[in-house]
Amino acid sequence: MNRHNSQRHHPRAPETGKTQQGAPQQAAPEILGSWQRCIEDYHLDPGRSLRVPRLSDSELQEARSLQDSLLHSADPVFERLRHLGGNSGYCVLVSDANGIVLREYIDSNRGQELAEKGLSVGTVWSENLVGTNGLGTCLATGEALTVYAGEHFGRELQRFSCSSAPLIAPDGDIIGTLDISTYAQGDKIGQGLALNLVCDTADQIEAAMFRYAYARHHLLALVRSPLADAGQSNALLAVNDSGWILGATSAALLQLGVLERCLIVGQGLATLTGASLEDVQRAPWSLQQGQGSGCWLMRLAGDTPRPHAPAPAASNSAARPHIDSQLYRAAGGDPTLQRNADICHRVLNRDICILLQGETGTGKEVWARAIHDSSARHDKPFVTLNCAAIPESLIESELFGYSAGTFTGGLKGGKVGKIEASNGGTLFLDEIGDMPLMLQARLLRVLAEGEITPLGQIKPVRIDLHVICATHRDLAGAVAQGEFREDLYYRISGVRIGLLSLRERQDRLALIEQVFAQLRESDSVVLDAQALQVLGNYHWPGNIRQLKNALQFALCMCDGRAVRITDLPDEVFPPAPGEPVCQDVSSVPDAAAVPPHRLVSLGASATTPADGASATEQEGEAAQILGALQQHRWVVIRAAQALGISRSTLHRKIRKYGLTDA
Numbered sequence: 001m002n003r004h005n006s007q008r009h010h011p012r013a014p015e016t017g018k019t020q021q022g023a024p025q026q027a028a029p030e031i032l033g034s035w036q037r038c039i040e041d042y043h044l045d046p047g048r049s050l051r052v053p054r055l056s057d058s059e060l061q062e063a064r065s066l067q068d069s070l071l072h073s074a075d076p077v078f079e080r081l082r083h084l085g086g087n088s089g090y091c092v093l094v095s096d097a098n099g100i101v102l103r104e105y106i107d108s109n110r111g112q113e114l115a116e117k118g119l120s121v122g123t124v125w126s127e128n129l130v131g132t133n134g135l136g137t138c139l140a141t142g143e144a145l146t147v148y149a150g151e152h153f154g155r156e157l158q159r160f161s162c163s164s165a166p167l168i169a170p171d172g173d174i175i176g177t178l179d180i181s182t183y184a185q186g187d188k189i190g191q192g193l194a195l196n197l198v199c200d201t202a203d204q205i206e207a208a209m210f211r212y213a214y215a216r217h218h219l220l221a222l223v224r225s226p227l228a229d230a231g232q233s234n235a236l237l238a239v240n241d242s243g244w245i246l247g248a249t250s251a252a253l254l255q256l257g258v259l260e261r262c263l264i265v266g267q268g269l270a271t272l273t274g275a276s277l278e279d280v281q282r283a284p285w286s287l288q289q290g291q292g293s294g295c296w297l298m299r300l301a302g303d304t305p306r307p308h309a310p311a312p313a314a315s316n317s318a319a320r321p322h323i324d325s326q327l328y329r330a331a332g333g334d335p336t337l338q339r340n341a342d343i344c345h346r347v348l349n350r351d352i353c354i355l356l357q358g359e360t361g362t363g364k365e366v367w368a369r370a371i372h373d374s375s376a377r378h379d380k381p382f383v384t385l386n387c388a389a390i391p392e393s394l395i396e397s398e399l400f401g402y403s404a405g406t407f408t409g410g411l412k413g414g415k416v417g418k419i420e421a422s423n424g425g426t427l428f429l430d431e432i433g434d435m436p437l438m439l440q441a442r443l444l445r446v447l448a449e450g451e452i453t454p455l456g457q458i459k460p461v462r463i464d465l466h467v468i469c470a471t472h473r474d475l476a477g478a479v480a481q482g483e484f485r486e487d488l489y490y491r492i493s494g495v496r497i498g499l500l501s502l503r504e505r506q507d508r509l510a511l512i513e514q515v516f517a518q519l520r521e522s523d524s525v526v527l528d529a530q531a532l533q534v535l536g537n538y539h540w541p542g543n544i545r546q547l548k549n550a551l552q553f554a555l556c557m558c559d560g561r562a563v564r565i566t567d568l569p570d571e572v573f574p575p576a577p578g579e580p581v582c583q584d585v586s587s588v589p590d591a592a593a594v595p596p597h598r599l600v601s602l603g604a605s606a607t608t609p610a611d612g613a614s615a616t617e618q619e620g621e622a623a624q625i626l627g628a629l630q631q632h633r634w635v636v637i638r639a640a641q642a643l644g645i646s647r648s649t650l651h652r653k654i655r656k657y658g659l660t661d662a
Contacts, residue, residue: 163179
């Protein structure tokens with residue numbers, strides 16, 4: 001069973017009839033391709049003695065903590081795996097995306113024997129280290145497969161049969177593998193049951209994580225009969241209140257015949273299925289034609305709240321807080337950000353510094369305040385300092401304060417610095433990457449010793465401080481170039497949280513609607529669906545900050561009833577033929593990250609070169625524009641709306657082609 005994923009890497013296969021030295025002659029292309037990588041790319045020797053790497057206990061605990069926030073939601077599925085491992089003689093393993101085994105279910109005697117051979121928690125099975133094997137080759141190809149006996153690259157593994165399937169997160173990323181291993185007996189065909197079992201179980205785990213991630217949205221199931229139990233389906237869609245599709249499981253993509261998530265995420269449910277959200281909520285909806293033909297679309301019974309996460313077995317973490325916390329509101333409906341919220345909740349009220357990294361305008365201060373408000377320090381000060389906005393000569397006094405008489409022209413009674421002002425609460429240092437090196441050394445000492453000495457003062461002041469830092473820079477790169485202290489970097493980055501840009505967020509349409517609702521002065525003003533689609537397709541180099549500016553402009557330009565595409569600023573439209581592209585190419589999202597169908601000016605591609613329009617094409621465009629203007633009696637706003645472009649773009653084209661109302 002192939003598992004569709006937009007991030008999947010497909011390895012190259014060798015030419016037909018050619019095999020690598022030592023590779024099994026009748027192996028499948030994915031096995032031959034793996035052997036080719038092992039020899040040509042990894043420079044491994046199939047005759048060498050295999051030594052599977054193993055992590056230390058602390059390294060294993062760190063690797064586990066990153067996955068537990070998602071995998072805990074599939075605990076009922078893992079309990080069934082425990083029963084399987086205890087009664088069938090299989091060794092069941094769960095790895096992360098690096099091939100590190102995080103969980104094992106091996107209660108039987110045979111399973112224990114397999115574990116002693118190296119199939120156990122903490123071992124690392126990435127293909128580049130171990131060679132062709134079930135876990136590592138599954139991660140390399142992104143496909144479910146069985147590696148049987150002599151197909152293994154290492155001779156020590158050739159007694160085993162390993163069937164693996166990728167574990168896919170709600171956002172479509174492969175986050176690990178599920179593997180069932182046993183001794184090789186008979187032939188490979190006999191392992192078909194194990195492969196089917198591992199694929200079905202991986203689908204169940206993906207569906208459990210998906211339900212958890214999208215618990216606050218509408219969940220719809222694809223089933224084969226209107227009498228089926230939707231709760232048992234692994235083919236799920238997540239839809240927001242406006243009917244926009246936010247996510248889909250691999251099983252849903254398979255039933256719909258869709259190869260990539262980006263082809264449906266961001267589409268309206270009605271566009272994809274012909275049914276509105278209200279239609280499906282009233283009764284099961286039959287998909288008669290096109291995608292999903294022969295399936296029924298049903299809502300999952302009940303709106304169950306997000307489950308609370310049990311604490312990991314080796315951790316003293318408190319139970320997961322309720323979904324209505326400030327952090328989850330900041331995360332919105334994006335699975336990656338929800339996972340970040342999970343991580344932040346696990347480290348709240350601990351002496352761990354948090355580093356927020358993301359582009360300008362992604363809401364780093366919003367996240368910092370949400371972390372503060374969700375912590376036990378919520379009733380204490382939250383103090384911010386933008387290290388890039390204060391002159392280097394003043395930042396030291398701003399941070400540490402000064403006593404009376406320290407400076408000529410200073411405040412008579414001295415000044416309390418930001419660090420001391422945040423005593424007992426949270427200090428948020430924005431753009432920490434722009435802090436001068438001299439001050440970095442002083443800040444490091446403050447964090448290490450828990451005390452400061454204001455300028456002009458001798459006696460230190462004890463402080464109780466929690467620091468959250470943020471930056472849009474690559475601090476690791478700055479450390480390598482000597483622009484940022486390495487010891488401070490590791491001190492402030494106890495937990496690193498990456499904030500997605502607006503173009504990367506799967507919930508961007510819902511977020512646009514949410515920001516619009518906050519900015520409008522009256523609930524009677526709505527955002528037209530066509531305008532929402534244009535906003536959703538724009539790449540937003542300035543992220544949420546730029547979005548707010550664009551919506552405020554549109555609200556000023558609208559007629560008071562609805563914001564339409566003619567009210568939007570020019571910047572959100574793709575360039576028309578003959579217009580230069582002014583955007584930074586590095587800020588344009590990958591084609592797989594956004595829905596491919598874009599509303600473009602006069603149907604021209606956004607990638608049309610500036611000089612690519614022929615004279616005939618320009619004449620056709622001029623005639624189309626003139627026809628629209630005449631049809632609407634030269635009311636520019638109406639003509640622009642009919643053409644699907646902004647008013648200012650239409651005015652430029654009128655001037656370009658010299659059109660007049662003659």
